[in-house]
Amino acid sequence: MKRFFVLTFLMFMATGLVSNGVALAQALTPDALVKSVTDDVLKTVRQDKDIQNGNSQKTIALVQAKVLPSFNFNRMTSLAVGRDWNKATPQQKEQLTNLFRDLLVRTYSNALSSYRDQTVRYKPFTMQPEETDVLVRTEVLQPGGRPIQLDYSLNLVDKGKDGGWKVYDVVVGGVSLVTNYRDTFAQEVRNGGIDGLIQSLADKNRALEKKAQDAQKR
Amino acid sequence: MKLNLPPSCCPARSALALAWCAALSVFSASARAENTDPLEGFNRSMFAVHEGIDHAVMKPLAQGYDAAVPLPAKMSVGNFYSNLWEVSRSGNAFLQGKGSNGLTGLGRLLINSTVGIFGLFDVASELGLEEGNEDFGQTLAVWGVPDGPYLFLPVLGPNNARDLVGWGVDQYTYPLWQQVEDKPVLRNSLGVLSFVKTRANLLPVDTVIDEAALDRYAYIRSAYQQRRAALINDGVPPRPVEDDDDYNNNR
Numbered sequence: 249m250k251r252f253f254v255l256t257f258l259m260f261m262a263t264g265l266v267s268n269g270v271a272l273a274q275a276l277t278p279d280a281l282v283k284s285v286t287d288d289v290l291k292t293v294r295q296d297k298d299i300q301n302g303n304s305q306k307t308i309a310l311v312q313a314k315v316l317p318s319f320n321f322n323r324m325t326s327l328a329v330g331r332d333w334n335k336a337t338p339q340q341k342e343q344l345t346n347l348f349r350d351l352l353v354r355t356y357s358n359a360l361s362s363y364r365d366q367t368v369r370y371k372p373f374t375m376q377p378e379e380t381d382v383l384v385r386t387e388v389l390q391p392g393g394r395p396i397q398l399d400y401s402l403n404l405v406d407k408g409k410d411g412g413w414k415v416y417d418v419v420v421g422g423v424s425l426v427t428n429y430r431d432t433f434a435q436e437v438r439n440g441g442i443d444g445l446i447q448s449l450a451d452k453n454r455a456l457e458k459k460a461q462d463a464q465k466r
Numbered sequence: 467m468k469l470n471l472p473p474s475c476c477p478a479r480s481a482l483a484l485a486w487c488a489a490l491s492v493f494s495a496s497a498r499a500e501n502t503d504p505l506e507g508f509n510r511s512m513f514a515v516h517e518g519i520d521h522a523v524m525k526p527l528a529q530g531y532d533a534a535v536p537l538p539a540k541m542s543v544g545n546f547y548s549n550l551w552e553v554s555r556s557g558n559a560f561l562q563g564k565g566s567n568g569l570t571g572l573g574r575l576l577i578n579s580t581v582g583i584f585g586l587f588d589v590a591s592e593l594g595l596e597e598g599n600e601d602f603g604q605t606l607a608v609w610g611v612p613d614g615p616y617l618f619l620p621v622l623g624p625n626n627a628r629d630l631v632g633w634g635v636d637q638y639t640y641p642l643w644q645q646v647e648d649k650p651v652l653r654n655s656l657g658v659l660s661f662v663k664t665r666a667n668l669l670p671v672d673t674v675i676d677e678a679a680l681d682r683y684a685y686i687r688s689a690y691q692q693r694r695a696a697l698i699n700d701g702v703p704p705r706p707v708e709d710d711d712d713y714n715n716n717r
Contacts, residue, residue, distance in 0.1 A: 355674065423689045433680045436680070
């Protein structure tokens with residue numbers, strides 16, 4: 249009987265290890281992940297006349313389906329909020345993360361709909377096997393303009409089947425999207441506490457939502 | 467503190483350059499590390515003035531230019547101005563001890579000025595000689611000059627004391643301004659065109675800032691400071707960290 253328990257225990261352990269191992273093995277390397285998501289999204293945008301004509305709902309749906317799963321918004325938000333993050337309750341953290349995610353998705357979607365003839369060049373990428381935090385560097389080539397550096401920070405998130413490499417920052421021409429919010433967020437927290445920041449983000453999202461609806465009606 | 471700054475974007479005279487140097491020394495003394503924007507009140511009012519001017523004049527001009535001029539012509543206008551900046555880019559690369567970048571810049575200048583017909587076509591890039599991005603503000607930074615306080619000035623946009631000095635020196639050494647110095651009509655036309663094409667290049671950014679920023683002033687300030695830091699560091703972006711003590715101590 250005792251042997252049975254030990255055996256079962258070992259089997260559980262083994263299945264756990266195996267499934268974990270499979271999940272990690274199936275997860276793409278960071279550069280492959282960035283490339284596959286980028287190529288996938290750009291291919292869709294190129295083929296979709298609605299998105300090119302500025303149908304923001306459709307673009308947002310695309311971003312939600314194809315881009316969101318590869319992003320670590322929790323980490324993005326905590327980095328943007330900085331030290332004040334520790335002052336937030338779990339519930340406030342969740343609110344902040346959701347609101348910040350909506351803001352970023354909308355901004356990103358609208359930038360995407362202005363995508364025309366750009367192509368992306370992936371720079372050589374190497375990493376050590378034990379690394380869990382990396383930078384994948386790309387360059388957006390646009391006709392008639394200078395190339396724009398577009399870099400992604402990724403870290404390895406180990407959470408069962410949702411695990412793998414996740415993007416936690418996008419750096420455009422040396423400007424980190426996450427860091428760029430720090431001053432504003434710190435200022436909002438100074439003025440109105442965490443709830444003040446939540447309120448500002450909610451107001452901003454509402455204003456953008458309204459603007460998008462007005463644009464749709466026209 | 468009184469600011470002595472040029473009213474136009476035209477070539478700087480040595481007196482102005484001197485005034486900037488004076489401004490720099492005053493500012494760098496008052497700056498230190500505690501706050502990168504000690505003149506925030508002044509800057510915010512200048513920002514409001516700037517947005518008014520931009521809305522009324524600069525942006526409409528840039529939009530007109532963007533809509534009216536076909537892409538190949540816009541590219542050639544950009545290439546023409548940019549080619550002459552190669553003198554400054556290459557010189558500053560040498561001043562920062564980046565000899566091979568400096569040589570690449572000189573090679574680009576040579577090729578684009580000849581095969582590229584006075585710089586109208588960027589042949590050098592096609593040949594694999596990539597354009598650098600150096601200016602005197604970056605050189606000063608490499609030499610150890612601190613940023614100085616953040617400065618937002620109408621029409622000129624975001625700056626810091628050091629980079630404003632650098633900008634002045636770069637304008638002063640820009641060959642085009644030297645060539646047309648005694649031809650006011652041509653000089654002013656070239657100055658305005660340079661300005662309009664620069665503003666037109668920034669048009670796509672407007673939309674992003676409109677949508678992304680909770681506070682446009684702070685968003686632009688942060689983007690400017692990050693961008694400059696990345697350029698000084700030759701394009702290697704900084705990584706955000708969980709508990710940025712440096713950052714928080716600055717608050």
